[in-house]
Amino acid sequence: MEFDLKNIMELSRLSSRGVYGKALSDITTENDNTIAVVADVMTSSKLEEFCKKFPNKFINVGIAEQNMVSISAGLASEGYNVFASTFAPFASMRCFEQIRTQLGYMNLNVKIIGLMSGFAGGYLGNTHYGLEDIALTRTIPNMTVISPADCVETYKVIEALKNHIGPCYVRLTGVNGTPNAYKEDYSFKIGQAIQMLEGEDIAIIATGTMVYESLRAARVLKKNNISASVYNFHTIKPLDYNSLDKIFTKYNFLVTIEEHFKIGGLGSAIAEYKADKKAPPQLIIGIDNNFEKAGEYSYMLDKADLTAKKIAEKILKNWRK
Amino acid sequence: MSNCSCLEIKAKNIRKNIIETGFKSKSAHFGGSLSCTDILTYVFSIFKKENMENRDRFILSKGHCALGLYGALAEFNYITQEELHTFNSNGGQFPSHCVKNIEKNIELSSGSLGLGLGYAIGQAIALRKKGLNNKIYVLSGNGEANEGSFWEGCMFIGAKKINNIILILDNNKMQCDGFSKDVLNVSNWVDKFSSFGFEAIEIDGHNFEEIKNAFSTKTDKPIAIIANTIKGKGILFMENNPDWHHGSLNEIEYNQALKELEG
Numbered sequence: 305m306e307f308d309l310k311n312i313m314e315l316s317r318l319s320s321r322g323v324y325g326k327a328l329s330d331i332t333t334e335n336d337n338t339i340a341v342v343a344d345v346m347t348s349s350k351l352e353e354f355c356k357k358f359p360n361k362f363i364n365v366g367i368a369e370q371n372m373v374s375i376s377a378g379l380a381s382e383g384y385n386v387f388a389s390t391f392a393p394f395a396s397m398r399c400f401e402q403i404r405t406q407l408g409y410m411n412l413n414v415k416i417i418g419l420m421s422g423f424a425g426g427y428l429g430n431t432h433y434g435l436e437d438i439a440l441t442r443t444i445p446n447m448t449v450i451s452p453a454d455c456v457e458t459y460k461v462i463e464a465l466k467n468h469i470g471p472c473y474v475r476l477t478g479v480n481g482t483p484n485a486y487k488e489d490y491s492f493k494i495g496q497a498i499q500m501l502e503g504e505d506i507a508i509i510a511t512g513t514m515v516y517e518s519l520r521a522a523r524v525l526k527k528n529n530i531s532a533s534v535y536n537f538h539t540i541k542p543l544d545y546n547s548l549d550k551i552f553t554k555y556n557f558l559v560t561i562e563e564h565f566k567i568g569g570l571g572s573a574i575a576e577y578k579a580d581k582k583a584p585p586q587l588i589i590g591i592d593n594n595f596e597k598a599g600e601y602s603y604m605l606d607k608a609d610l611t612a613k614k615i616a617e618k619i620l621k622n623w624r625k
Numbered sequence: 626m627s628n629c630s631c632l633e634i635k636a637k638n639i640r641k642n643i644i645e646t647g648f649k650s651k652s653a654h655f656g657g658s659l660s661c662t663d664i665l666t667y668v669f670s671i672f673k674k675e676n677m678e679n680r681d682r683f684i685l686s687k688g689h690c691a692l693g694l695y696g697a698l699a700e701f702n703y704i705t706q707e708e709l710h711t712f713n714s715n716g717g718q719f720p721s722h723c724v725k726n727i728e729k730n731i732e733l734s735s736g737s738l739g740l741g742l743g744y745a746i747g748q749a750i751a752l753r754k755k756g757l758n759n760k761i762y763v764l765s766g767n768g769e770a771n772e773g774s775f776w777e778g779c780m781f782i783g784a785k786k787i788n789n790i791i792l793i794l795d796n797n798k799m800q801c802d803g804f805s806k807d808v809l810n811v812s813n814w815v816d817k818f819s820s821f822g823f824e825a826i827e828i829d830g831h832n833f834e835e836i837k838n839a840f841s842t843k844t845d846k847p848i849a850i851i852a853n854t855i856k857g858k859g860i861l862f863m864e865n866n867p868d869w870h871h872g873s874l875n876e877i878e879y880n881q882a883l884k885e886l887e888g
Contacts, residue, residue, distance in 0.1 A: 360754075363750065365777075365781060366780070366781070366784075368777040368780070368781070370739075370743065370773070370774040370777055371743045371746070371774060371777035371778055371780075371781055373743070374740055374742070374743025374744045374746070374747065374774070374778070375743050375744070375746045375747040375750070375781070376747060377733075377743075377744050377747060378743065378744040378745060378746060378747020378748040378749075378750075378751065379747040379748075379750060379751050380747070381732075381733070381744070381747070381748060381751075382747070382748055382751030382752070382755070383751070384751060401737060401740075402740060402743075402774075405734065405737050405740060406733070406734075406740060406744065409734050410725050410733065410734050
């Protein structure tokens, strides 16, 4: 796909799961080894077009996430490149053991697509939020864990996964209308963090929807005479240690931001790596370990202090030169 | 090969493999390995393997009976006696629960129950896509069938008529905590599997004539064989004895067990 302004605008109208369906349909060819498996979420995965184009490459297992992953594992063991999707909490938790023991342990080529992660479930409430999927999936050996920043990056991730071999969890965040972090084409590589904004004082490291919020927060900080760099860590596992090493020496303050529990997420992963190194202090911004009362997406982000304004306030409060 | 007296000899050799290897390794899942020995014997007597693609697949879903599988693989020359005797050695290839090794017909890493049937379904769909008419044999246990994921697999197999899988339930009527009737009393297996869309056949899992007939059933439906077996079969002091789900043999017990097998 050409990532011109028109296409970028079109992708952003689809929401991340719509982009998943479109991207998979675009990258698949009649004779390749792609198979899409869903647990009764064909429409929610926006795979209608894929289904029409490739009816023989589509399997709906019904509402049976464990079976979805086991079947995907069996297909992968026979050489297929399997994309299995359902809503993030079910994709990462109901079948966690199948992911760990069948995909991780046997190192099988299955991509789990966790739809509507973070607070994207809105009014659907805590059963439908994905607040711990990064924490869980990144403990599994052989797993790659990716959280694209926006619709453009979601497309690029699915494209990249066509040729990536091994188990992977893709965490899709944001809702219809969530703004794009990317306005033009760029180069994406799994495992390679991207600097989005250049600054001098502090480094903001974000993933998923929080990349866009961080870019806006950086503008607020600038007005307060703090020059912030913003990094998009789309790949949480394997972590981009090279970029981190450079970041540790360059800045005197780190902020990590994610739409995920603070426990076990991107901030945790970086703190683990940082623990035995000479590195600046780190402020971890994420979701507190509570089950909050449900509300629409923007309300939930605001309550969790995950808007640009509140992020900037928190940084101003915590930053010491 | 499927001559019954020949199968009896093979089964006896596999039981010897289980006892000798299990004795040497200090502890093993003897009971379940011995209950499914005759089924394993029959499956590997009809097992087809022309090359790595064109091969039947055997899925040990009740993965704790790995020693039974290793014993059978040794008897049918898929692994050597030397390899068999590395069972439960530090860092070895043949631990208490199988680790995937397709070259040696160990189709998946198992041990966590209820995961094999779904895996087999994925393989079954793949074989159809590739135009291969090989069979997939799945060995599950009645205790394993407590797992919900097992029934997710059954539901799919019935609904989508996945008939290149033959599911065998090693119904030894026991599980980790003892007799299944005391843990979770599940019965009417034939009705259950039939209602899910299987051709369900109940047999004596130690009678090769019945095993052979069940495997030869002509039907378009997926086949579920409920093999009624005896946990610890072949060693009197182990038979139907909850202590031998997992245990260790002392010298006296070991000699007694071998004597029974030879007698």
